[in-house]
Structures are given as structure tokens and as C-alpha cells.
Amino acid sequence: MPRNFGQEFLDQILKFEDKTCLIWRETEITFRQFHEKIELWRTILEYQKKQSSNPLRIALFCTNSPDILALIVAGQLVGVTIIPLNPSYKKYEIEKYFLESRANFVIVSDDVDLEKFEDMELQTVSEVVSSAVDANQNEEHSISTSGVLVFFSSGTTGPPKLYEYTQRNLCAQIDQINEIRKDSRFFSPSQSDVCYGVLPFFHAGGVITVLSMIYNGCSLLINERWNEEEFLTNCQNYKVSVLFLVPPVLNFLANHPLVPKFDLSSLKTIYVGSAPSKAEDFEKVSKRLPALENLIQIYGTTECGVFLCSTGKGITLGRTIGLPLPLIKIKINKGGELIIKSPTGVEEDFMETGDLGAIHRKTNELAIVGRKKEMIKVRGWQVNPNEIEDVIRKVNGVTDCAVYQSAIGGKLIAKVIGKTDIKLDIMIAVQGK
Structure with missing residues (x-):
């Protein structure tokens, strides 16, 4: 019998009733309230689906929030395609990914710069929610198995590629969570844990990780934008026990002078993924946080599933966690x-x-004859050097160029062959994109 991820998710979270599910902007939302929010979005999407003459494909240019999580789950219940995209994209990127995803309905966060969407029909989250009065909230719900969640890959082998998570993919993630909980070799967050992750919900690793923790009954602190002091303050004040990080944040915990000024004694487990981490960062973090019990490297890809494997319990250093060999x-x-x-x-x-x-x-x-990586991470964001080079090459007077990342500070550098007086033209062209 076909499975529905959204329904299995709802059935599970109802077990936790009035326990805190989400913490967002100092507001606590219970599992029951989150369930009600999902049902509201379910009603909204069913109404929008009936109004559309074509299969509904919704592009989300939204910052992290409870509404976005609820909308994503509701999309699986209703059987529509949800496409989370980066709200910080430049105008040309918005147009590019909108066309590639074949979206026909756009929802943006209320705090997103609308000037970038001037040629596009859209609705803000609050506008869509207010439209719920037009929907028949007493109508009996149906369950579809055709819901799809679309992500764009990180692009390590070229420009980001579209990949669809079907109900089968999402249910496989649930099965994996259940199996991990049975295996004593692996740590599995429980109802007593407060989890905090830094990845955005338009990233597969971000939203699947978050939904997995909610499925486990954890309380989840929603991160919006990265801020060093705010991050540490939240970890201290909410007694965060489980962190989901990317390597630059692990490096921050390992080296930043702010870290020892905060009480992080409640922190027991750190997961780090999306890229390899430095062995010295693992060692430094384990020394800085003596109460830490688990420092776990997660492996996965957008194309194959967010969780493929992990290093299991404990703090493991060096080659056994898949770190690169010493430089040749x-x-x-x-x-x-x-x-x-x-x-x-x-x-x-x-x-x-x-x-x-x-x-x-x-x-x-x-x-x-090639690049080591086709994507470069700058302050945690994926940047495609090929796209930047294409923009620079179109500037009058440029013969050729190469974009790479500085070993000091991680800034992007463009080496340009061409006329000597075109630096300002290049800067204007790049900033405009």
C-alpha cells in the first residue's frame, strides 16, 4: 500500500501533545499547535490546488519559520510540489531557478526584499494565510501519494541540479530514523533533547534534519540568520543539547574567543555535515567542551538522501571520519x-x-585542466565560480578570467586578463547580479 510521509509524520507528532515542539523568536509552539498549523496549511493548499488548472508547483523564497515547516509537510499531504529556494538569491538567480523548477505559484516571506520579484506574481506568507477564509475548512481532507519536495543540489560537480524527493524518498528517511533508534552504536536524539541547527530550510540537509528531530519528539530551536553571539546565547539560555552544524560553525566553536564566555555545559552531541571538517577542529572542540559526549560526522547527498551514514557515537578524530589525508x-x-x-x-x-x-x-x-571543486563555500553559502566568470567575461574589455578562493580569509578572488581600466565595470557587473 502506498505510503504518505505527511500522514505518518502527523500520526507520530500527535503522540507528544502539549510538549514544546518549536521555539521561534522566543515563542514556544507545542506539538499540538504545530499539528494545527499543518492542518491550516493543508486546507490552504487544497484550495489553491483546486484553483489551479495545472499541477500545483509552489516555489518558496522564505526564511526559516514554523509556517514554512508546516507548509512543506502539508504539501506532502495534499499532493503538490514544494520547491524551497534561497530568499537571498540575486534577481537573475531567482529567474533561473524559477524557470528550472517549473514553478507556477510563488510564496515569499514577509521580510524578503520584494524588488527582486518585480516581474513575478507572488504572495507573501501572511497574504496566503489570510486567504484561508476563502477555503472550506470543514471540507473532508483527502490524502495523496503524489506530493513531491524539490531541492537543488549543492553543485560540487557543476551548477546545482534539480532533484525530487518523492513520498518514497521521504518515507525512507523515516525508516532510517526508526532503525537508528534501535541500534546502540548510534546516538539518536530523544524527547528530552533540545536541538538547534544552522542550515536553512531550502537546503535538503536543513529541512530533512529538522523534520527528523521533530519526528523523534525533540524540542527544536529554529535558526533564522547566523549571528555569532545570538547563536551562543541561544545555546546557553535554552540549554541546547544537540547541535546540527556545517564545518565553518564547527571551526567557530573550535577557535573563536567568544565561545568560552558562554555556558555550553548542556551540549552533549554535535552533528556536522555538508562538507569535510578539519581533524584539528574536532580535537579543539572536544577539549573546549569537556561535557560533550558525541561529535558525529554525517555523510549524505541531495541526490541520494540526506542521511547515508554517520560515524556513530563518541568523539572520533582523523581518518576514521572520512577526513582528507595529509596534503600531497x-x-x-x-x-x-x-x-x-x-x-x-x-x-x-x-x-x-x-x-x-x-x-x-x-x-x-x-x-x-580542471577545478578541485565546482562549488566554493563562502561564509557557509555555495557559490559557483563558473557563473561569476561568465558574468565577468561579458564585460567589455575582458579577454578571460579565473575565480578562486583565497587561502587567507576565504574571500573570492578574480584574476582577469584584459584592459587595465575596467575594474569598476567588473565590480558593477558582479554586484548587479
């Missing part, structure tokens, strides 16, 4: 041969090397 040193000797020094200190001669570069067998010239 590369040099060219006087004879033009490429020398690769391995981590063990053994040197071997190669005439070719990986996807970053190659040695021409006849001329012994080193050629750069």
Missing part, C-alpha cells in the same frame, strides 16, 4: 618531471596527475 606536496624538478611526495615521505615520479592538472609528455609543461 607537488613540485617540478629541474628535468621538468612532476614529483609527488606522498604522506609517507616516499617520492615517485609521475608524468600525469589528477583532474586539476596534467604534465604534457612531450613538452613537460604543466597545464591546469
Whole structure:
């Protein structure tokens, strides 16, 4: 019999009744109240579905909030396609992803800059909620198995690609949660935990993680925008016991001078994912937070499912958590041969090397033939250097360019070949996008 993720989710959270489910802007929302919010959005979406002559595909340009979570779950109940997208996108990105996702209905947060959407029909969250008076809230609900949740991948092998989470994908995540709870090798958050994550809900890892924790009966603190002091204050005041982080935030906990000024003794478990973390950050965090019991690396991809595997309980360092091996040193000797020094200190001669570069067998010239990664993370956001290069190359006077990330500070740098007086034109072109 076909399963419905939304219905299984609702059946589960009703068990927790008046326990705190969500904490948002200092307001606590119980599981019962969150259930009611889902039912409200269910009514709204059923009404909108009937009004649409085509299958309803809703693009969300929204910041993190209880309404967005409720809307996403309701979409699975009603059988519509929900497409969470980054509200911080530039105008050209909004147009690009709107077209690629084939959306025909747009909802934005009330606090989003509407000028970027000037050529697009849309409604704010509050406008859609107020339209609920037009819907028949007494009408009997039906359950669909056709609901789809659409994400764009992080783009590590090129520009972000659209991927659809069907009911089968989402129910598989529930099955995985249930199996993890049975396995003593893995930590599983429980009803006694207060969880806090930094990822946005337009990120697959963000929303699936959040829904998983709610399914487990945890109380969830909703993060909106990253702020160092606010993050630490929330961890202290709400006695957060479980954190879901990305590597830059783990690095912040490992090194920032603000961290020791806060009481983080309630923190027992940290999950970190979306990219590899530095081994030294694991070590520093475990020393800085002596009450920490678990520091867990999560592995997953948008295409295959957010949770593929994790490192299990405990604080694990080094190679066993999938961290990169020590850096390989590369040099060219006087004879033009490429020398690769391995981590063990053994040197071997190669005439070719990986996807970053190659040695021409006849001329012994080193050629750069690719990138290490097609996406660069800047302050936790995915940036595609190819897209920036395309914009710069269109500037009059530019012959060619290459965009890369500085080893100091992580800033993006563009090396440009062309006329010497076009720097201002390039800056204007990039800022305009």
C-alpha cells in the first residue's frame, strides 16, 4: 500500500501533545499547535490546488519559520510540489531557478526584499494565510501519494541540479530514523533533547534534519540568520543539547574567543555535515567542551538522501571520519618531471596527475585542466565560480578570467586578463547580479 510521509509524520507528532515542539523568536509552539498549523496549511493548499488548472508547483523564497515547516509537510499531504529556494538569491538567480523548477505559484516571506520579484506574481506568507477564509475548512481532507519536495543540489560537480524527493524518498528517511533508534552504536536524539541547527530550510540537509528531530519528539530551536553571539546565547539560555552544524560553525566553536564566555555545559552531541571538517577542529572542540559526549560526522547527498551514514557515537578524530589525508606536496624538478611526495615521505615520479592538472609528455609543461571543486563555500553559502566568470567575461574589455578562493580569509578572488581600466565595470557587473 502506498505510503504518505505527511500522514505518518502527523500520526507520530500527535503522540507528544502539549510538549514544546518549536521555539521561534522566543515563542514556544507545542506539538499540538504545530499539528494545527499543518492542518491550516493543508486546507490552504487544497484550495489553491483546486484553483489551479495545472499541477500545483509552489516555489518558496522564505526564511526559516514554523509556517514554512508546516507548509512543506502539508504539501506532502495534499499532493503538490514544494520547491524551497534561497530568499537571498540575486534577481537573475531567482529567474533561473524559477524557470528550472517549473514553478507556477510563488510564496515569499514577509521580510524578503520584494524588488527582486518585480516581474513575478507572488504572495507573501501572511497574504496566503489570510486567504484561508476563502477555503472550506470543514471540507473532508483527502490524502495523496503524489506530493513531491524539490531541492537543488549543492553543485560540487557543476551548477546545482534539480532533484525530487518523492513520498518514497521521504518515507525512507523515516525508516532510517526508526532503525537508528534501535541500534546502540548510534546516538539518536530523544524527547528530552533540545536541538538547534544552522542550515536553512531550502537546503535538503536543513529541512530533512529538522523534520527528523521533530519526528523523534525533540524540542527544536529554529535558526533564522547566523549571528555569532545570538547563536551562543541561544545555546546557553535554552540549554541546547544537540547541535546540527556545517564545518565553518564547527571551526567557530573550535577557535573563536567568544565561545568560552558562554555556558555550553548542556551540549552533549554535535552533528556536522555538508562538507569535510578539519581533524584539528574536532580535537579543539572536544577539549573546549569537556561535557560533550558525541561529535558525529554525517555523510549524505541531495541526490541520494540526506542521511547515508554517520560515524556513530563518541568523539572520533582523523581518518576514521572520512577526513582528507595529509596534503600531497607537488613540485617540478629541474628535468621538468612532476614529483609527488606522498604522506609517507616516499617520492615517485609521475608524468600525469589528477583532474586539476596534467604534465604534457612531450613538452613537460604543466597545464591546469580542471577545478578541485565546482562549488566554493563562502561564509557557509555555495557559490559557483563558473557563473561569476561568465558574468565577468561579458564585460567589455575582458579577454578571460579565473575565480578562486583565497587561502587567507576565504574571500573570492578574480584574476582577469584584459584592459587595465575596467575594474569598476567588473565590480558593477558582479554586484548587479
